[in-house]
Amino acid sequence: MTRELWKGNEAIAEAAVRAGLQAYFGYPITPQTEALEYLSWRLPELGRAFLQAESELGAINMVYGAACAGARTMTTTSSPGTSLMMEGLSYIAGTEVPMVLVDVVRGGPGLGNIAPAQGDYNQIVHGGGHGDYHPIVLAPASIQETIDTIYGVFDIADKYRTIGIIMVDGSIGQMMEPVTLPPMKEVRKNWPAWAASATEGKRERNVLTSIYLDPKQEEITNLRLMKTWQQIEKNEVRYKEYFMDDAKFAVVGFGSAGRVALSAVRAARAEGIPVGLFRPISLSPFPKEQIFELSQKLQGLFVVEMNSGMMLDDVMLASQGRIPVEFYGRMGGVMPFPDEILREIRLLHANGWKSEGHPRERWLAKLETIIKEEQ
Secondary structure: OOOEEEEHHHHHHHHHHHOOOOEEEEOOOOOOHHHHHHHHHHHHHOOOEEEEOOOHHHHHHHHHHHHHHOOOEEEEEOHHHHHHOHHHHHHHHHHOOOEEEEEEEEOOOOOOOOOEOOOOHHHHHOOOOOOOOOOEEEOOOOHHHHHHHHHHHHHHHHHHOOEEEEEEEHHHHHOEEEEOOOOOOOOOOOOOOOOOOOOOOOOOOOOOOOOOOOHHHHHHHHHHHHHHHHHHHHHOOOEEEEOOOOOOEEEEOOHHHHHHHHHHHHHHHHOOOOEEEEEEOEEEOOOHHHHHHHHOOOOEEEEEEOOOOHHHHHHHHHHOOOOOEEEEEOOOOOOOOHHHHHHHHHHHHHHOOOOOOOHHHHHHHHHHHHHHHHO
16 A cells, blocks of 8 residues: 655544545644644535634534534644633533544643643543543554544444544644555445434434433433443553563553653663553543553553653552552653653663652652753
């Protein structure tokens, strides 16, 4: 198959087109604007719907309407835009209609900057909008993996009538890599049976809503959502392992942080250090059972993130205190280099994982020193 050089954001857009995207609504915000720009001409030339909304609030509610109509629909945004979409995402979850969101994360909090970061983890993974619901959150680590993930996430969202979120960082959106694009799927011609549109007098009209004024009915709806989530947890956990067959401890990192960590792990292996890498791809559902299994056979876990240790908390919960867990992160759009992670791996290996207190406290003290040295 032919490989082509693609920019991440444009590859994201084309993968969605080839997955059967019928309607896109969005608002420009760096570092994901190229996805919107690409779809502004690509969708119309195929006779599909594109609309630049007046804001992220408008975009997510347009997505909501298209999803209720049964269209395969998507929006893309970045961190502040994602925050604005949270109410709409909760409405979509409560109405049980499928849609896809791509969040190209930037530095924050606040307006922040357009540099790559992973600070949206808590917002995206632990619910986002109000109420009892869980979105599916997938975090690929390369442009090819992002293409493959987007190509399949529409089917997953349709299967469970839920929200599918692809969380990448600005580096994946802006970099260029050789990739293989998947074939074009046919745009579906028949509206789903649950959709609000295209009744043509053949069936009763569907009324789709997230309003349940009777608390008992709301609880029934929440129970249905939780049962669906149980099926998602059973079927949709995704991760990759590297050098884990004989590893005595493992680095845990997702997305670009996991990718950088893999370079450090390879270098550590060349020095004879028995370390592996566990890279979660599904952040929600989180691979907690797999982390628990690792805690039963390894001597320690080392979490690496481009935030203040948001996944760290999930790793510590999953490992249940069975083994030491250490942490290294960079924040605000600063990416860690492989040499930084390799240095920490060497120290942990030399010191035998003997430490006291919370790993975040040790990391904060170390980071302050690192920042001073870099200035």
